[in-house]
Amino acid sequence: MSGELLEALVDLMREKGLDKEVIIEALEAALVSAYKKNFGTGDNVRVDINRDTLELKVFARKTVVEEVADQTQEISLTEARKINPRYDLGDVVELEVTPRNFGRIAAQNAKQVVIQKLREAERGLIYEEFANREGDIVTGIVQRIERDNVIIDLGKTEALLSKSEQMPTEEYHSGDRIKTYVVEVKRTNKGPQVYVSRTHPGLMKRLFELEVPEIREGIVEIKAVAREAGYRSKIAVHSRDENVDPVGACVGQKGARVQMVVNELKGEKIDIIPWHPDPAVFVAAALSPAKVVKVEIRDMEKMARVIVPDYQLSLAIGKEGQNARLAAKLTGWKIDIKSESQAAELE
Incomplete structure (x- = not known):
């Protein structure tokens, strides 16, 4: 089984982008369930997979006691000291109990549990990726509309654009490619839930950052944004370099830069204001x-x-x-x- 298992692990790591240790730990947990299911034992067991050879071993964990009341959980001090004279009361003894045909049975029964563990790990990675993008812009494709909510495909997961975060001047259709602002990312039983907005002032700020190099470089700073999404907005800008006109930098040559933002926001009018102390x-x-x-x-x-x-x-x-x-x-x-x-x- 080791060769086949190794190949499967490599494939999973490549496909899911998961760490080898994450997969092995998931498999060890799954094999504990498989052992208990197939061998009908109440033993406190631990499955160990050698990280290099992927050899499987099952160990029964038993507590050293003076008098044994439950043989599946306990071992007498006398028996324990036959294994190792250093054992004392309260210690835990591990005895190898690997069944001869455990590899085949484990492979058959552990599949679903392994898949579940892998899904959980994958969801965790996706959550971390998108949680780090709160306050940023993501581009996605409108997948469907459910009860006035727009579901957007972001590739690895979906985002929810609720009615309250939609621009009142926009209509959304399946297949539309749109930019949205990540407001919040939550963990759920079904995976990460990404909440996005088209009305948030942060969307305006990020769009200007994309179009204006002086903002990305920190020369021009957006001090404030006020929006009535879909209709009109005002942004206040300030230059840290007296030789750079902050309004001119945001407007661009012949209005090209601000027009790109206006186009993305479907015609929303934008007043660019010089900030002053x-x-x-x-x-x-x-x-x-x-x-x-x-x-x-x-x-x-x-x-x-x-x-x-x-x-x-x-x-x-x-x-x-x-x-x-x-x-x-x-x-x-x-x-x-x-x-x-x-x-x-x-x-």
Whole structure:
């Protein structure tokens, strides 16, 4: 059996990407079950597989006692000392009990248990691989849609794109190739469950990292992202090199870089804002494309009162308040927008 077993182990390691030790340990556990099933014994047994020759041996483990009450679990001190004079009460003696035909029987009965152990080990490897990718982008193919949830094939496992994480402006069809953001990876009895998102701000950040070398190199930093997925987003960027324009780097020549991100997000509009340490300057920039006359910062309330020209008021607020809402989310400040005439009336 050793030659056949060795060949099978090599094949499994190559196919599953598993370590030889993982497979041997799984096989040892499986053979303990096979022994007990086929030889109807209550013995406390251990199966040992030689790591080099793959020779199988079965050992019965018995505790040394003064008087034996259970022969399957215990051995008398007298008998133990016949084996080795050093044995004392409470020690565990291992006696080889390998049946002559154990190799054939074990091979027949251990198969399913071995497969199960291998599946568990493989699931563990897949879990570790994807757990390390939390907060990253994965590319997959839409496999099916179940109760409004989109199941995405990632190759080694599936990902779940729930209704709440789907962009409201998108439709998903089997065979579509899409990029998603890994929000969380959980262990389950059926293997790792990967939860992904198309609406998470992290997706926007990672997409820009893919398209803009200056971000990958750490020259340009994305300070904040605010999204209303599928409709409009704002990102705040800052350059660590005064010679590099962070907005220009993200826009790219003729808008090529930002357009790649817009295309991936199916037309979502993106405002790229220069970050500034002065909250008044930052808030004014965040309300782009509206022009701002004045910003009053109220630190205690974490509020910014913004004054804009009368004709810019609707632009600053945006359709259904979207521009102001995104600016507030991007900057972390509550924003109160007034037109110049409204501000004059309050004075």
